[in-house]
Amino acid sequence: MRIGKLKADELEKYIFKRTGYKDPDVLIGSSIGEDAAIIKIFDDKALVAHTDPITGSLDLIGFLSVVIPSNDVAVRGVRPRWMLTTIFLPPDAEEREIDRMTSQIHETANMFNISIVGGHTEYTDAVKRPVIVSTSIGIGRIDRIITTGGAKPGEKILMTKTVGIEGTAILARDFKEILIKKGVDKEIIEKASSYYKKISVIEEALKL
Numbered sequence: 679m680r681i682g683k684l685k686a687d688e689l690e691k692y693i694f695k696r697t698g699y700k701d702p703d704v705l706i707g708s709s710i711g712e713d714a715a716i717i718k719i720f721d722d723k724a725l726v727a728h729t730d731p732i733t734g735s736l737d738l739i740g741f742l743s744v745v746i747p748s749n750d751v752a753v754r755g756v757r758p759r760w761m762l763t764t765i766f767l768p769p770d771a772e773e774r775e776i777d778r779m780t781s782q783i784h785e786t787a788n789m790f791n792i793s794i795v796g797g798h799t800e801y802t803d804a805v806k807r808p809v810i811v812s813t814s815i816g817i818g819r820i821d822r823i824i825t826t827g828g829a830k831p832g833e834k835i836l837m838t839k840t841v842g843i844e845g846t847a848i849l850a851r852d853f854k855e856i857l858i859k860k861g862v863d864k865e866i867i868e869k870a871s872s873y874y875k876k877i878s879v880i881e882e883a884l885k886l
Contacts, residue, residue: 707786711826713750724820726756729813738874739810740782742844745878747814748790750839752883754825756818763797771801779808790880804807815834838882847874 684693694708705724706716714728727748732742748758765782767776776799787794792814850857850870857867 687734693712698850698869703772705820706825706827709827714754716754716823716825719817722818722820724823726751726814726823727813727815728812731809731811733809735848736807738782738838738848740764740779741786741874742877743779743812744783744786744789744790744814745880746844747812748792748875749879749883751814751816752880753848754768754818754823755884755886756816756823758790758792758814758816758880760793760795760815761808761870762813762815763794765799765809766805767798767799767801767804767812768805768807772809775808779810783810815843836886838879843873843876846870847872847877 689708689710697708700719703718705714706712706714708715708870714726717725717727719725728747730743730747732739732746735742743763744761748761751758765779766777783794797812821836834858847870850867850873854867854871858864
């Protein structure tokens, strides 16, 4: 049994060689290290899009479904503006869960001026807990879009906050009772729970 992403060689074998028609306007598509696609739409403009699933969080799932894919658009130097969101619910999911998740999505999207323009929602026995898959989209000038492959030796990598923010926040919020039983101080858990506010890099990425 496996959990997690495919290995690089599996991606090369089963994914990257099977991407359909080779549209010449796709400047960057599926590849190692390049999270967001870049598609030429005008001579000087490109659409940037990225999809991410939220499978490892319950308490923050709606918030993360907006922020995580939008971060990948923002680090291209493009402001995320639109989003498509698909929500899969287990058969026993209650209406209050839908309310909580969609409220988080709405409030977070408003926070970053992102419009939810479509998606899909369904109950399915294919999942044991809620899963949200979102695609974030933006448009930017081709000559200002940043690519991972454009990095050169000697250039600096900037970290605007610190490591482990997302994972720390998820653990503190989804496993609070377990941490308390293990003897972790409540003040530490509360502080770690607040780290979710630091997960977005949208504003700092767009200032670089």
